[in-house]
Amino acid sequence: MGLFNKLFGNKEKSDAVVTQQPFTGVNENTPVNTLNSSTAVIDMSKSKENLNTVLIDMSKGSKIDMTKHVARVALAMDYSGSMDHLFDNGSVQKTVSRLLPIALKFDDNGELESWLFSTDYKRLDAVTENNFENYVKRVMQKSGMYMGGTYYEPVLSDMVNYYKNIEPSEIPAFIIFITDGANMDKSNTNRIIRELSEYNIFVQFIGIGDEDFDYLKSLDKLEGRKHDNTGFTAVKDMNKLDDQQLYTEILRQYKDWLNNKK
Numbered sequence: 001m002g003l004f005n006k007l008f009g010n011k012e013k014s015d016a017v018v019t020q021q022p023f024t025g026v027n028e029n030t031p032v033n034t035l036n037s038s039t040a041v042i043d044m045s046k047s048k049e050n051l052n053t054v055l056i057d058m059s060k061g062s063k064i065d066m067t068k069h070v071a072r073v074a075l076a077m078d079y080s081g082s083m084d085h086l087f088d089n090g091s092v093q094k095t096v097s098r099l100l101p102i103a104l105k106f107d108d109n110g111e112l113e114s115w116l117f118s119t120d121y122k123r124l125d126a127v128t129e130n131n132f133e134n135y136v137k138r139v140m141q142k143s144g145m146y147m148g149g150t151y152y153e154p155v156l157s158d159m160v161n162y163y164k165n166i167e168p169s170e171i172p173a174f175i176i177f178i179t180d181g182a183n184m185d186k187s188n189t190n191r192i193i194r195e196l197s198e199y200n201i202f203v204q205f206i207g208i209g210d211e212d213f214d215y216l217k218s219l220d221k222l223e224g225r226k227h228d229n230t231g232f233t234a235v236k237d238m239n240k241l242d243d244q245q246l247y248t249e250i251l252r253q254y255k256d257w258l259n260n261k262k
Contacts (some may be wrong), residue, residue: 006081016034019233042073044129046099050243058251064258066251071174072167073103074113074159075127077140078179080150086180094234095238098246099176105232113162116140119148123162140241150181156203160192163201173201182211189215190222197225203233204250204259216231227231229257 055066066175077092086092096112103112111126122145127135156177163173183189196203207213231253238246 003110003167006108025090027142038124041079044097044101047098047243048104051101051105051247054244054247054251057257058248062255062259063164064254064255069258070108071106071172072113072163073107073111073253074115074173074175075099076117076155076159076177078117078150078174078181079140079147080117080179080181082137082180084147086142087136089185090136092140093134095178096127096135097132098238099250100127100129101252102174102176102247103127103130105190106171106174114161115155116145119151120146121155121158123158125228150179150183151185152179152183153185153192156189156196158193158197160201164199165223170199173199174257175201175203175249176206177203177251178206178208180207181211182213182215186215193219193222193230194224197227201229202254203230204254205230206238206250207232207234208236208238210236226262227257 051069057068058066076095077096079087083092104110111128113126114124116122116124122143124139124143126133129141152170159173159175163169170204191204205216205219207216211233213232219232220228221232222230233253235241235246235249241249
């Protein structure tokens with residue numbers, strides 16, 4: 001079994017409920033740089049520099065100067081049963097740490113607002129430069145959330161409520177939505193995606209692993225929206241992308257949405 005299957009591996013076709021087990025060790029094939037990332041001291045200076053390079057490149061010929069862009073940045077992270085090993089082996093922590101520079105660059109208060117979703121959802125304390133290093137272990141895995149099935153609509157509805165009613169703002173909200181499998185509530189998700197299109201909110205879906213993600217691909221053709229307010233990219237192993245590849249994949253469709261709104 002290769003590195004890809006170890007990290008984002010052959011997902012079960014149904015989201016089985018699992019009991020979280022502590023990560024107790026490694027084998028001879030496990031790359032050192034994927035281990036203990038929940039406790040390692042992480043230097044984000046290089047990621048910040050690489051992000052800025054991507055933003056400069058994106059700004060060429062664009063209506064938007066991405067180096068000066070301001071947005072609310074949020075993360076919705078899949079907490080379904082099939083994600084268990086990614087939380088335990090440090091992969092999710094590494095992802096959170098690499099996403100934070102986007103929030104530090106764009107966000108008006110330097111926070112990556114954070115939600116978990118499964119059968120239910122939960123809004124967590126935001127990720128910041130002061131708390132990110134052990135965030136997954138301290139906050140996500142101690143949230144009391146149940147690792148059940150995969151439902152998109154409840155967490156998206158809560159995020160809409162948050163940005164529309166609880167913390168309203170004139171600046172756009174950019175949601176990074178990470179999942180490893182198909183959702184069980186497609187019609188309800190279609191409804192909230194249509195509602196989202198009425199607001200200043202964009203959702204970048206990122207499918208990890210080897211699923212087909214036919215539903216997320218189909219959103220490009222979803223009718224009844226004011227704007228095309230979603231993007232989708234499939235990334236088999238986020239840890240195999242360098243910073244410039246990762247940030248380009250995450251931001252390119254968001255930049256197009258901003259340009260089309262002008």
